[in-house]
Amino acid sequence: MAQSTSSKVNETSRSAVGRDGVLDIAARLFREQGYGSVSLRKIAEAAGIKAGSIYYHFGSKDEIVAAVLDAGIQVVHESMRDAVTALPADTDGETALRAAIRAHLRALLDVSDYTSANVRIFGQVPQSVRDANLPTRRAYEAEWDSLLSRLQEDGTLKQDVDIRRLRLMLIGALNATLDWFDPDRGSAEALSRTYADVFLNGILEKQDT
Amino acid sequence: MAQSTSSKVNETSRSAVGRDGVLDIAARLFREQGYGSVSLRKIAEAAGIKAGSIYYHFGSKDEIVAAVLDAGIQVVHESMRDAVTALPADTDGETALRAAIRAHLRALLDVSDYTSANVRIFGQVPQSVRDANLPTRRAYEAEWDSLLSRLQEDGTLKQDVDIRRLRLMLIGALNATLDWFDPDRGSAEALSRTYADVFLNGILEKQDT
DNA sequence: TTATTAACCTAACAGGCGTTAGTTAGGCAT
């Protein structure tokens, strides 16, 4: 059942980039340069093939960017859900929320070109491509709403905050780090702690009189 | 000194759009559609003139978008500074910070196509255009840093938060509202209160035991 | 050995882009 023939020859040709290779490169270029300035010829050149060859793997440019967007959400969704469900069953609410924030930020800043590309170019792609990405997005948003609702019900969160709005504020704030955070000058790890501190406790000096 | 000749004939021709008219329309289109999908021909058509005519007012597309970007920062900068300096001299720190947040959010969501266009397209324009906008940006950032530093010195803010990072988090979070907030379904006014509440006091339910 | 298939290449297409040069029409002051 393990190996069938001789050694481990699984790649079809010598140096085939393949669909996944093209997609990886497209995600990286989209993250670095945005949607508008990345042409199929640029992607092809970075992949070491010619522009027309991309149409062997994809039917259109929209199909490429749609695949990148979907993968970007799936990565961060999986990452965030795993981080929360991996916690011991008796974990307190604050710790769970901190874990979710940390997972989102790490996917965005450390791990995945797909997730960062999604955040970066979502507002630049054609409407039809955005629409195609919406179901995947909604699933991730529902994951957050579920977590936040749970924390509100068990008394961890204030009762007077609207969950949907809180989620939009939180994810919006985290995603905005992409515009200025430089992973070489600080860890996403530490940054996530700062964000959690600010969102959970605020920035005001409390006087207990 | 008031009126010189007859009535109020100040416009040169019947229906001249003029430099400012073109700029207004460009800002609106950039805010609505992003940088990449707004061509000079689109701007011209919306302005009721032909594409080539734009070159009477501007030397290049870059010059247009640079003008939009600069104006966008200037509007929000002035708006925020005025909101803070208009307060009575003995105003407490928290109120000042809330006023600054409110002014930024209103410029972004209610008042100015230029400010919203800036936030929307800054990450999409050519590097040279971004660089040209940097000095104006830095001046606005300095205004915030000055306010936040003052609040930290007088004990309003916690001592252990880095001012620069706090400013990046705050403005980033506010700017992110552009992606989801619909002014028809809620006031920027009320939204700014929510943001101030979250940032100042956090979202955690405090128990005083 | 032959046939098949995956993965690529070449060359071209129509259309849109920013940009330029030269021209035209109307208002104003001399």
Next chain:
DNA sequence: ATGCCTAACTAACGCCTGTTAGGTTAATAA
């Protein structure tokens, strides 16, 4: 009336874009 100035117009330029059709190569399967 003349000549200038402002604000437009027309027509074209070279370039880049996404996309297509048909040909080539090398590895695998029969």
